[in-house]
Every structure is written in structure tokens, then in C-alpha cells.
Amino acid sequence: MKNKEYQLVIVGYGGMGSYHAKQLLKENKNINVVGTYDVMEERKAASITDGYKAYESLTAVLADDDVDFVLIATPNDVHKEIAIAALNAKKHVICEKPVTIYSEELVEIMQAAKLNDRTFIVHQNRRWDEDFLTIKKVYDEQIIGEVFHIESRVQGANGIPGDWRHLKEFGGGMVLDWGVHLLDQLLFMVDSKITSVYAQLSYVLGDEVDDGFQAFITFENGTTSLVEVGTTNFVQLPRWYTKGTQGTAVIHDWDINGKIVTQNLGENIEAPKPIKAGQGLTKTMAPPSEKAVSTLELPKVEKTMESFYDNVVSVVEGKAEPIVKNDEVLRVLQLIETIFKAAELNEVIKDFDKTRSHV
Amino acid sequence: MKNKEYQLVIVGYGGMGSYHAKQLLKENKNINVVGTYDVMEERKAASITDGYKAYESLTAVLADDDVDFVLIATPNDVHKEIAIAALNAKKHVICEKPVTIYSEELVEIMQAAKLNDRTFIVHQNRRWDEDFLTIKKVYDEQIIGEVFHIESRVQGANGIPGDWRHLKEFGGGMVLDWGVHLLDQLLFMVDSKITSVYAQLSYVLGDEVDDGFQAFITFENGTTSLVEVGTTNFVQLPRWYTKGTQGTAVIHDWDINGKIVTQNLGENIEAPKPIKAGQGLTKTMAPPSEKAVSTLELPKVEKTMESFYDNVVSVVEGKAEPIVKNDEVLRVLQLIETIFKAAELNEVIKDFDKTRSHV
Numbered sequence: 001m002k003n004k005e006y007q008l009v010i011v012g013y014g015g016m017g018s019y020h021a022k023q024l025l026k027e028n029k030n031i032n033v034v035g036t037y038d039v040m041e042e043r044k045a046a047s048i049t050d051g052y053k054a055y056e057s058l059t060a061v062l063a064d065d066d067v068d069f070v071l072i073a074t075p076n077d078v079h080k081e082i083a084i085a086a087l088n089a090k091k092h093v094i095c096e097k098p099v100t101i102y103s104e105e106l107v108e109i110m111q112a113a114k115l116n117d118r119t120f121i122v123h124q125n126r127r128w129d130e131d132f133l134t135i136k137k138v139y140d141e142q143i144i145g146e147v148f149h150i151e152s153r154v155q156g157a158n159g160i161p162g163d164w165r166h167l168k169e170f171g172g173g174m175v176l177d178w179g180v181h182l183l184d185q186l187l188f189m190v191d192s193k194i195t196s197v198y199a200q201l202s203y204v205l206g207d208e209v210d211d212g213f214q215a216f217i218t219f220e221n222g223t224t225s226l227v228e229v230g231t232t233n234f235v236q237l238p239r240w241y242t243k244g245t246q247g248t249a250v251i252h253d254w255d256i257n258g259k260i261v262t263q264n265l266g267e268n269i270e271a272p273k274p275i276k277a278g279q280g281l282t283k284t285m286a287p288p289s290e291k292a293v294s295t296l297e298l299p300k301v302e303k304t305m306e307s308f309y310d311n312v313v314s315v316v317e318g319k320a321e322p323i324v325k326n327d328e329v330l331r332v333l334q335l336i337e338t339i340f341k342a343a344e345l346n347e348v349i350k351d352f353d354k355t356r357s358h359v
Numbered sequence: 360m361k362n363k364e365y366q367l368v369i370v371g372y373g374g375m376g377s378y379h380a381k382q383l384l385k386e387n388k389n390i391n392v393v394g395t396y397d398v399m400e401e402r403k404a405a406s407i408t409d410g411y412k413a414y415e416s417l418t419a420v421l422a423d424d425d426v427d428f429v430l431i432a433t434p435n436d437v438h439k440e441i442a443i444a445a446l447n448a449k450k451h452v453i454c455e456k457p458v459t460i461y462s463e464e465l466v467e468i469m470q471a472a473k474l475n476d477r478t479f480i481v482h483q484n485r486r487w488d489e490d491f492l493t494i495k496k497v498y499d500e501q502i503i504g505e506v507f508h509i510e511s512r513v514q515g516a517n518g519i520p521g522d523w524r525h526l527k528e529f530g531g532g533m534v535l536d537w538g539v540h541l542l543d544q545l546l547f548m549v550d551s552k553i554t555s556v557y558a559q560l561s562y563v564l565g566d567e568v569d570d571g572f573q574a575f576i577t578f579e580n581g582t583t584s585l586v587e588v589g590t591t592n593f594v595q596l597p598r599w600y601t602k603g604t605q606g607t608a609v610i611h612d613w614d615i616n617g618k619i620v621t622q623n624l625g626e627n628i629e630a631p632k633p634i635k636a637g638q639g640l641t642k643t644m645a646p647p648s649e650k651a652v653s654t655l656e657l658p659k660v661e662k663t664m665e666s667f668y669d670n671v672v673s674v675v676e677g678k679a680e681p682i683v684k685n686d687e688v689l690r691v692l693q694l695i696e697t698i699f700k701a702a703e704l705n706e707v708i709k710d711f712d713k714t715r716s717h718v
Contacts, residue, residue, distance in 0.1 A: 015633070019640055129637025148563055156644040157607075157622070157652065158631045178643065196705055198557055200575065200583055204507055204604065214585070216559065216575070218705075224559055226573070231643060234607035234620035234652055237596060245563065248516075248593035254636040261593035263516070272517045274374070277613040278488025279667075281378055284537065284590060285515040293516065293593060308638075346555055346577075348706050 004032035006313065008094075009061045011082055012074030013038040013047050015162075016096055020071055020123075021050065028309040031069065037061050058082060062089035069312075072096060075164045076171030080105040083120065087112040092119040092316055098180040101171035103333040110326050110359050119316050124324045125308055126181040127188055131251050133301040135240045136189050143299060144244030144262060150190070150225040151241040152182045155233035159205050166207045173209030175201065175336055178229040183215075183339075184332045192221035193353035199339040200346075204232055215339050220353075251298065260296040263288075330359060363391035365672065367453075368420045370441055371433030372397040372406050374521075375455055379430055379482075380409065387668040390428065396420050417441060421448035428671075431455055434523040435530030439464040442479065446471040451478040451675055457539040460530035462692040469685050469718050478675050483683045484667055485540040486547055490610050492660040494599045495548050502658060503603030503621060509549070509584040510600040511541045514592035518564050525566045532568030534560070534695055537588040542574075542698075543691045551580035552712035558698040559705075563591055574698050579712075610657065619655040622647075689718060 008024065010017045013036040021033045035053035037060070038044055044054040055061045061070065062085060070086040071094040072079055080100050086093045087109070099122045100106045113120035126132060139147045164170035165177060187194075196218045201210035212230040219225070238258065240251040247262030270289040274281045305323055306314060314320035334356045342349045367383065369376045372395040380392045394412035396419070397403055403413040414420045420429065421444060429445040430453040431438055439459050445452045446468070458481045459465045472479035485491060498506045523529035524536060546553075555577045560569035571589040578584070597617065599610040606621030629648040633640045664682055665673060673679035693715045701708045 015640070015642075125638040129639075131637060149561075154644050156641075157620075157647045158643055158645065161631075161642040174643075198575070198707065200577070202508075202583075214575075216557070216573075218559070224561075230602075232602060232607075234622065234647075235600070235609045235618065237600060241594070241596060243589075243591060248591075250594045254634075259594065261516075263593065272520075275613075278490060279484040280488075281374070282515075283374075283520040284517055284533075285513050286517065288516045288593075346707055346709065348557065350705065 004030055006031045006068040006316070007034045007066050008032065008069035008071055009034060009055065009064070009067050010036045010052070010071045010073060011038070011058065011061065012072060013043040014073065017071075017073035018046070018050065020073060021052065024309065027307060028313075030313045031309060034067065035061070058085065062086060062091065068092060069094060076101050076176065077169060080109055083109045084112045087116045087118050087120060090116055090118060093121070094312060095120065095122050097122055097124055098171060098176045098336070099329055099333065101176065103330055103337055106326070106330050106333055107359055110330070113326075119312070119322075120326060121312055121315065121322055122324055122326070122329045123308065124181070124184045124329065126185060127324065128305065128308060129185075129254070130256055130301055131239055131254055132185045134251060134256055134298050135242060135249065137299050137301055138242065138249045138260070139189055141299070142244070144242070144249050144260060145246030147242050147244045148223055149243040150186065150223065151228070152186060152225070153228040153230070153237050153239060153241075154178050154182065155228070155230040155236045157232065157234045159231050160207060160209070160211055166209060168208050172207070174212050174229040174231060175210055175339060179213060179215075179227070179336060179339070180332060182227045182229065183335055184328070186217070186225055186227060187328065187332060187335070190219055190221070190223050190225070192219040192223060194218070194335065195220050195352070196348050196350045197335065197338045197342050197352055198348045199343040201340075201343040202230070202232070213339065213343070249298065256298060258298050260298060262294050262296065264292055264294055327359065331356065363389055365390045365427040365675075366393045366425050367391065367428035367430055368393060368414065368423075368426050369395045369411075369430045369432060370397075370417065370420065371431060372402040373432065376430075376432035377405070377409065379432060380411065383668065386666060387672075389672045390668060393426065394420070417444065421445060421450065427451060428453060435460050435535065436528060439468055442468045443471045446475045446477050446479060449475055449477060452480070453671060454479065454481050456481055456483055457530060457535045457695070458688050458692065460535065462689055462696055465685070465689050465692055466718055469689070472685075478671070479685060480671055480674065480681055481683050481685070481688045482667065483540070483543045483688065485544060486683065487664065487667060488544075488613070489660055490598055490613055490615055491544045493610060493615055493657050494601060494608065496658050496660055497601065497608045497619070498548055500658070501603070503601065503608050503619060504605030506601050506603045507582055508602040509545065509582065510587070511545060511584070512587040512589070512596050512598060512600075513537050513541065514587070514589040514595045516591065516593045518590050519566060519568070519570055525568060527567050531566070533571050533588045533590060534569055534698060538572060538574075538586070538695060538698070539691060541586045541588065542694055543687070545576070545584055545586060546687065546691060546694070549578055549580070549582050549584070551578040551582060553577070553694065554579050554711070555707050555709045556694065556697045556701050556711055557707045558702040560699075560702040561589070561591070572698065572702070608657065615657060617657050619657060621653050621655065623651055623653055686718065690715065
């Protein structure tokens with residue numbers, strides 16, 4: 001099985017673990033999955049069926065000198081323990097998100113990575129999502145002028161899936177599940193300090209963890225944002241809704257349905273005509289006249305970043321900086337802690353970036 | 360022209376003033392528009408063209424014993440002065456919204472109405488809007504179970520229209536213009552104390568007044584809400600988005616396009632299948648299986664309330680309570696002041712209803 005340069009073992013062979021195995025087979029020519037380790041007997045069996053050796057213990061994985069990489073796809077509460085053990089055994093580590101439940105745990109991992117001179121990188125895969133890269137292009141290239149408001153939503157109707165995601169001690173809940181992606185994307189896009197954070201969590205399903213949230217985050221550069229995850233939404237609002245000084249860009253879904261509408265300026269633009277709206281007239285909310293706006297297609301995204309796994313290999317070989325930097329991941333985790341605090345206190349928390357601790 | 364029981368003079372014959380004249384002609388058989396008063400010569404001329412006597416001064420209107428009602432449709436900063444003068448002259452008063460810029464002014468008007476034993480009623484006409492009454496029916500009749508989250512939005516792309524609406528001293532800005540309607544509707548629907556208020560105002564157009572806002576209001580009964588007005592939105596989100604314990608109801612526009620999707624429970628409901636979404640798999644955000652949800656039409660609203668003007672006549676004749684109660688209007692105005700304060704301080708303001716002053 002050692003037909004590639006690097007040998008990787010997946011720890012935690014559930015939904016995400018087996019997804020990584022398939023992705024590595026398909027997308028990466030340098031990393032070879034040689035085995036898995038999972039505490040559950042049925043997953044050991046699944047691993048063998050899938051053609052991967054099933055290690056008997058984490059110790060056995062770490063003692064195997066042929067193993068270069070450990071990929072962690074377990075529940076969140078044991079990420080730290082496994083990561084530090086793997087780094088101390090001189091393995092490089094790829095870790096599923098959320099990297100840890102508490103930011104202090106990540107700090108410990110980062111210190112272990114430094115001490116052992118090994119790469120630790122978090123699988124914030126949604127930085128490569130086409131919907132996100134499309135909005136990021138709109139933002140970066142000012143296609144709707146300067147973007148000043150961003151709404152990023154994912155809304156499902158299936159409640160919280162799976163088992164441990166319902167439990168606090170395992171790092172369950174939607175802020176840590178989908179929130180970590182949406183917040184990571186937002187902070188990767190908006191290069192500005194966070195000035196205030198307000199959030200409301202939802203507990204309608206009766207779980208001990210949040211089943212969704214709305215977070216309102218403002219930035220020093222004037223950008224405002226609303227980040228939302230829902231699991232009790234039987235109709236979905238658009239995935240992205242962004243406002244710029246010259247127009248609005250909307251992406252409805254992961255198939256990148258959506259559009260851009262921009263404002264036309266000039267002397268020959270007619271004022272809008274008042275419309276009847278309910279029991280009254282409105283000029284403010286009337287549709288703009290025909291010549292006042294243009295509708296454009298969303299821009300096509302070209303590949304500008306290395307893929308996640310290619311970047312992991314480049315980082316290990318000293319050829320590139322990590323696209324997902326640990327300090328960025330730490331900032332997102334600290335932001336999540338701030339969101340929990342803001343929601344619990346029902347207060348706005350200011351100066352996040354001025355007060356957060358750095359490594 | 361005295362072919363109806365009550366004679367009314369419109370003070371302020373701009374867009375809203377002339378709208379009232381037309382509405383009264385069309386909808387009400389008891390109130391007769393006998394004249395107008397406006398400071399602008401061109402509007403005096405328009406009034407005469409439209410067949411209404413143009414009074415030379417407010418004093419002349421108030422001295423006319425034939426006049427039963429004064430309808431105020433001037434800029435907001437002079438509502439109080441005109442209302443109190445009219446009440447002191449023993450006229451009934453109908454006033455455009457926002458009734459006053461500051462809640463203390465409404466308190467003075469309410470005292471003058473009481474002292475003179477005359478009716479003062481605010482034209483919160485959007486309590487009769489079909490989109491609102493449809494959502495109110497969904498809420499009242501628990502068509503999607505218990506509603507726990509309400510989003511109410513109006514989004515235009517035309518900036519702030521008109522002249523005085525750009526200026527603070529005249530009570531301009533979108534919180535006072537459209538916000539007063541959306542907040543009035545919300546409080547008319549949700550019968551619960553407000554526990555917290557957070558808001559962000561938008562000033563992207565460079566006016567001294569807000570060109571839009573997002574307000575997050577929570578209620579003692581657990582309902583959360585987001586009220587939003589925008590004037591720089593080139594694509595519109597739905598007018599109403601509401602979540603209940605058994606489904607979601609959405610109304611897109613004033614033509615009542617929209618739908619209800621509810622959850623089906625039962626043993627034969629299949630779990631959703633994971634979907635590829637961007638660079639990952641998700642079960643949480645996958646569409647529910649076919650049998651898991653039902654799509655319903657929005658309910659039809661039947662007329663259950665007297666029309667605004669019919670109610671005005673009933674109130675004057677002692678036959679009905681006002682549908683738009685002055686204390687409700689006062690509460691909305693105090694909420695608006697709280698929204699301004701929350702936005703200015705960038706803080707959550709708690710216990711609004713416990714601390715607000717009553718008349």
C-alpha cells in the first residue's frame with residue numbers, strides 16, 4: 001500500500017473519517033491512507049471492508065514508524081489528547097473542525113506542534129467552497145462597490161443529526177458544527193478587527209446544546225455582518241446576502257444560483273413610481289425604474305489556492321505557508337467563546353480583537 | 360359639500376394628505392373632506408384643483424365650527440403643535456405616523472385629548488395590511504405550531520425619498536418612517552413583554568438620519584424577532600419569515616406570494632440523505648425526505664376588524680374601542696427611542712416594558 005510519499009492513519013472512522021479516505025484517494029497523489037483506528041468494533045470492520053488496516057489502539061498507530069500523518073476525525077472532546085500524543089510521536093496532524101471545544105486546548109496543541117517541529121493543520125475545508133469563493137471574489141474585486149454588510153446563513157430542517165452532536169461535553173451544537181465554518185469564512189474574507197459581537201442561540205429542540213444561532217459581528221472597517229445557522233428552518237433564506245455601495249449580491253445555494261443587481265447612475269434615470277403596498281402607498285419600497293438597475297450573473301471563480309491536501313504537503317515540505325493558519329483557527333475559536341458569552345449574558349461584547357489572547 | 364355626517368380638514372396636503380382625501384372619498388361614508396391647509400402655495404392650488412377649499416391658516420381651520428376632524432399629514436416635527444391646537448379647539452384629530460418624534464410629545468397630546476374630551480387617533484394603517492394579517496393569522500391560529508421567531512423586513516433600492524425625510528429635525532430616517540409600522544405590527548401581534556432590544560442603524564447614504572436598521576427584539580414568552588428596513592437593497596429578502604415549532608411560514612411580498620412548509624412526524628419518515636455541499640458532506644443541511652414535510656398555501660384572511668376610518672367614527676360615537684390605542688402607539692415610540700439608544704451605545708437594552716413610563 002506504500003505507493004505514495006506520505007502514509008496517513010485516520011483516527012475516528014465515522015462519517016467524516018471515511019469521507020477523508022475517499023477524498024484522499026480521489027484528490028491527492030502524495031498522501032496514502034494506510035489504516036484507521038476507531039474504538040467501535042463495527043467501524044474497525046468497515047475499515048477492513050474498505051481496504052484499510054484497522055489498528056488495535058492509538059498507541060499502535062503512534063508506534064508505527066511508517067506513519068507520517070494522523071488525521072483526527074473523532075468527536076471534538078478528544079481532539080486535543082490525540083493531537084498532542086501524535087505530535088509528541090513526531091507525526092504531522094490533520095484535525096477535523098472544530099479543532100477543540102475550548103481555545104486553551106488549541107493553544108496547548110500549537111505549543112506541542114512547535115516543540116516537536118511538526119505540522120498541525122485544521123481541516124477548515126469550507127474555505128474552498130465555491131459559494132464562499134464567489135462571494136469572496138465579489139468582496140475582493142468590489143463588483144458591487146465596497147461591501148458593507150454580509151449575511152451568511154445555512155438553514156436546515158432536520159434538527160441536529162447524529163449522536164454526540166447533541167451533547168455539550170463532546171462539543172455538540174450548531175455554533176461549533178456549522179458556525180465554525182461560517183465564522184472562519186467571514187474572518188478569512190474581511191481583513192479587519194472585530195469591534196463588537198452579539199448573539200442569540202436557539203434551544204427550541206430541547207437539547208442541552210444550541211440548535212442554531214444568529215450572531216451579529218461588526219468590524220473596525222465599518223462592515224456589519226449577520227451569521228446564522230438554523231436546523232428548524234423548513235424554508236431557506238439565501239446562503240449569502242451581501243450589500244455593497246453599488247449593489248447587492250445574493251447566492252441562494254451550494255449550486256451557486258443567485259444574482260447581482262447593481263445601481264445605474266446618471267441623469268436619464270427616472271425616479272421610481274410609488275406603488276400600493278398593503279394599506280398604503282410607498283415610493284421608498286417601490287421597484288426601481290427599469291434603467292435604474294442592471295442584473296448581472298455571479299462571477300466565475302478560478303482556482304487560485306492550492307487544494308487543502310496539496311497545501312498540507314507543501315507546508316510539510318516547507319514550500320508554502322499554511323492556507324489555514326493556526327492563529328486564524330484560534331481567533332475563530334475565541335470568537336465562538338465570545339458568541340457563547342454574549343448569548344449567555346445577552347450583551348454586546350466589544351473590542352474582541354483588542355482583548356483576545358494571542359499565542 | 361356637507362353631504363356626510365362629519366367634516367374633515369386635511370392639514371398638510373402633500374403625498375399622504377392627498378392620499379387620505381382619495382381614501383376617504385372611496386372608503387368612508389361618514390366623513391367628508393371639506394378643505395385643506397398647507398403652507399405651500401402650490402399645494403393650496405392643488406387642493407382647489409382637487410375640489411377642496413384651501414384654508415388660509417391653521418387658525419382659520421380651527422375657527423371653523425363646521426369642522427369636526429383635523430387630519431394631520433405634515434412633516435413629523437409639527438404634529439404635536441397642530442394636534443394640541445386642534446384638540447383645544449374641540450376638534451377630533453387623526454394623525455399620520457410617526458405620531459411625534461419624541462414620546463414626551465405624544466404624552467402631551469394624550470393629555471390634551473383627555474382634557475378636551477376629544478378623540479385623538481394615529482393612522483397606523485399597516486395593521487390592516489393583508490401580508491401582516493396573514494402572518495398574524497398564522498401566529499394566532501398556530502398554523503405552524505407555536506411561533507418562536509419572527510423576521511419582518513422591508514427592503515427598497517431607492518434610498519430615502521422626498522425632502523424632509525433626510526433631516527433629523529423633521530423626524531426623518533427609516534426607523535421613524537417604515538420602522539414605526541413594522542414595530543407597531545410586531546407589538547400588535549405578540550402579546551408579551553419585551554425583554555431586550557438590540558439594534559444597528561445604517562448610514563451608508565451619508566444622510567444625518569438612518570437609511571435603514573436591523574433591530575433584534577426578544578419577548579418574555581420566548582419569541583425572538585428581527586425587524587429590518589433597508590433602502591440600499593437591490594435584491595429583496597422575504598417580507599415575512601417566521602418559524603414555529605411545526606414549520607416555517609414565508610411571505611415574499613405585498614401580493615402575498617409565499618408558502619408554509621410543515622414537518623410531518625411518524626415512524627415511516629425517512630431520515631434525510633447527506634448531500635455534497637461545497638467541499639463537504641452534510642446531513643444537517645440536506646433537504647428533508649419527501650414524506651418528511653408538507654407544503655401548504657398561506658391562509659386567506661377574512662375581514663375581522665373595522666376599517667381604520669369606520670373605527671374612528673365608532674370611537675367618536677362611543678360605539679367601539681380604538682383599534683389603534685394611544686398607549687400602544689406610545690409604547691412603539693418608546694421602543695423606537697430604545698432602538699436609537701441601543702444603536703448609539705451599541706448595547707443590549709433590557710427590560711424595556713418593565714422600565715418604560717406609562718401615561
